[in-house]
Amino acid sequence: MRSSIRGAGAAAAATALVVxxxxxxxxxxxxxxxxxxxxxxLAVAAAPEVAPAIDAAAAQWVSDGAAVGGTCIKVNVTGSExxxxxAAVASKHGASLAGVGQASGTAITPDxxxxxxxxxxxxxxxGGAAAFATGNGASIARSPVVVAMPxxxxxxxxxxxxxxxxxxxxxAVSSDKPLRAGIVEPTQDAAGLSGLLSLTTAASAAxxxxxxxxxxxxxxxxxxxxxxRQDLLARFPRSNDPTAIASGLGAAALSEEDVIGYNNTxxxxxxxxxxLEPSPMPLDYPYAVLPGIDQAKASAAKVLFELxxxxxxxxxxxxxxxxxxxxxxxxxxxxxxxxxxxxxxGATVPPAGGTAAGGLDPVAIxxxxxxxxxxxxxGRMLCVIDVSGSMKAEVPSANNAxxxxxxxxxxxxxxxxxxxxxxxxxxxxSTELVGSQDWKQVVPINPLSGNRxxxxxxxxxxxxxxxxxxxxxTILEAYKTVQDGWEPGRVxxxxxxxxxxxxxxxxxSQSTLISRLKQLNxxxxxxxxxxxxxxxxxxxxxxxxxTNITGGGAFVTEDPSKIGDIFLKAIALRPNxxx
Numbered sequence: 001m002r003s004s005i006r007g008a009g010a011a012a013a014a015t016a017l018v019v020x021x022x023x024x025x026x027x028x029x030x031x032x033x034x035x036x037x038x039x040x041x042l043a044v045a046a047a048p049e050v051a052p053a054i055d056a057a058a059a060q061w062v063s064d065g066a067a068v069g070g071t072c073i074k075v076n077v078t079g080s081e082x083x084x085x086x087a088a089v090a091s092k093h094g095a096s097l098a099g100v101g102q103a104s105g106t107a108i109t110p111d112x113x114x115x116x117x118x119x120x121x122x123x124x125x126x127g128g129a130a131a132f133a134t135g136n137g138a139s140i141a142r143s144p145v146v147v148a149m150p151x152x153x154x155x156x157x158x159x160x161x162x163x164x165x166x167x168x169x170x171x172a173v174s175s176d177k178p179l180r181a182g183i184v185e186p187t188q189d190a191a192g193l194s195g196l197l198s199l200t201t202a203a204s205a206a207x208x209x210x211x212x213x214x215x216x217x218x219x220x221x222x223x224x225x226x227x228x229r230q231d232l233l234a235r236f237p238r239s240n241d242p243t244a245i246a247s248g249l250g251a252a253a254l255s256e257e258d259v260i261g262y263n264n265t266x267x268x269x270x271x272x273x274x275x276l277e278p279s280p281m282p283l284d285y286p287y288a289v290l291p292g293i294d295q296a297k298a299s300a301a302k303v304l305f306e307l308x309x310x311x312x313x314x315x316x317x318x319x320x321x322x323x324x325x326x327x328x329x330x331x332x333x334x335x336x337x338x339x340x341x342x343x344x345x346g347a348t349v350p351p352a353g354g355t356a357a358g359g360l361d362p363v364a365i366x367x368x369x370x371x372x373x374x375x376x377x378x379g380r381m382l383c384v385i386d387v388s389g390s391m392k393a394e395v396p397s398a399n400n401a402x403x404x405x406x407x408x409x410x411x412x413x414x415x416x417x418x419x420x421x422x423x424x425x426x427x428x429x430s431t432e433l434v435g436s437q438d439w440k441q442v443v444p445i446n447p448l449s450g451n452r453x454x455x456x457x458x459x460x461x462x463x464x465x466x467x468x469x470x471x472x473x474t475i476l477e478a479y480k481t482v483q484d485g486w487e488p489g490r491v492x493x494x495x496x497x498x499x500x501x502x503x504x505x506x507x508x509s510q511s512t513l514i515s516r517l518k519q520l521n522x523x524x525x526x527x528x529x530x531x532x533x534x535x536x537x538x539x540x541x542x543x544x545x546x547t548n549i550t551g552g553g554a555f556v557t558e559d560p561s562k563i564g565d566i567f568l569k570a571i572a573l574r575p576n577x578x579x
Contacts, residue, residue: 043111083100411567
């Protein structure tokens with residue numbers, strides 16, 4: 001989709017993410033003109049469902065003879081899946097996004113990006129893209145996230161008369177005869193992520209063993225996951241035959257726009273849109289001007305944003321089955337049965353002029369993405385825990401538990417997320433733990449189906465020694481051990497916790513470690529090393545010099561009480577294949 005929009009102007013160069021806020025319409029009124037010369041090209045990548053509305057608005061501006069400062073602007077609007085652009089942006093800015101993978105060879109970073117959700121911007125920021133630290137773009141559209149069900153299935157649950165909650169959905173997918181639920185891969189789909197957050201929140205609040213309930217919910221969804229939205233939609237029943245309904249997909253978190261679009265094809269069995277309580281994160285379509293564009297493009301981007309705040313654009317959104325940012329809709333919009341009215345009900349609307357993701361919790365999003373990645377993949381991992389004397393230090397933010405106790409607690413919680421298909425082993429290390437050897441095998445790497453109890457006992461028995469930190473010798477031996485038993489089709493990794501720099505007078509040097517790892521590195525048998533540094537004595541540069549060779553990553557926190565979340569995020573990282 002392409003439009004030539006004439007215009008130009010001057011503004012400060014965009015050196016960080018430009019947060020475009022709602023403003024007056026002076027730009028369009030004052031910058032319209034009868035003619036222009038020259039050309040500035042503005043590249044806009046937008047989620048496919050909103051791209052036609054943006055393209056049409058730009059084309060209308062052209063037909064009205066718009067100009068800015070006498071210079072023409074050409075706007076190229078491309079419908080792009082958010083995950084594709086996110087991969088390209090992450091690669092450009094050095095960010096890591098669990099489950100996203102590498103950008104395809106054709107993916108480019110645009111000047112303006114309108115993904116379907118601000119969660120993409122938050123994930124980029126928390127994944128290490130420092131240029132995104134200033135905030136998120138203002139919303140230009142909205143689509144509530146609903147649970148889509150074949151109407152006969154929804155009717156059995158009381159739709160449309162009964163008001164249903166996420167706790168009802170949790171019971172339905174976790175019962176002895178569970179509802180056949182599906183989800184689009186939530187690490188790659190914002191509506192899937194929103195549904196995942198809502199379901200896991202319901203599980204964690206359900207009482208009893210919250211982690212067990214959450215893990216069970218994740219695995220129930222995992223059995224019905226699809227990589228692509230169209231593949232998931234194709235699994236809904238296409239016949240009125242009771243057998244087809246019973247064997248087809250029974251529920252999935254999708255956007256309201258998805259349901260309207262599906263039903264517009266006149267399927268034999270329409271989908272009901274269930275607006276469950278509490279309302280999940282809607283798709284909010286933030287308008288983000290990406291870091292590094294020049295001042296003329298930044299000016300053009302601001303004027304284009306103003307075009308997208310008018311009543312006429314609201315009507316264009318309605319034609320695409322999308323709502324305006326405040327939840328209202330334009331002419332011609334037909335809400336699904338049971339949809340809450342914009343004025344009373346539905347998702348909370350951010351205040352005018354605020355950021356689209358004002359209420360989102362990046363920590364909760366990271367936890368959901370990491371938990372999903374762990375619960376839905378299979379791997380082979382050696383967990384290595386520092387038991388040097390400094391691990392006895394107390395952690396004030398963890399009720400004065402020792403660093404070792406906090407680390408063991410994080411590893412124990414993480415263990416509950418892995419299913420029995422994983423193979424996991426446990427080592428400890430310090431200096432001279434076994435004779436002159438710095439490391440000690442506590443539990444060998446074996447499938448969790450027979451190893452889980454041994455790992456739990458091994459973790460519970462960990463106590464700090466009086467030794468120092470034999471980091472380099474241990475990493476080398478752990479790497480060789482995992483590589484020697486390398487298994488195809490799985491992620492083979494070392495995950496090591498430490499609170500200090502290498503301190504081993506009889507050990508190898510850093511340069512020797514790097515040299516040996518380079519010699520051992522085999523692209524046909526990759527071993528990923530993840531190092532989690534605890535406290536202020538850790539050198540991130542030292543750790544990164546190692547993981548730069550092996551792949552994986554170095555994560556450092558001065559507050560050991562936070563290593564639980566860091567552990568989940570770290571082990572959710574997987575070697576990235578090109579998209």
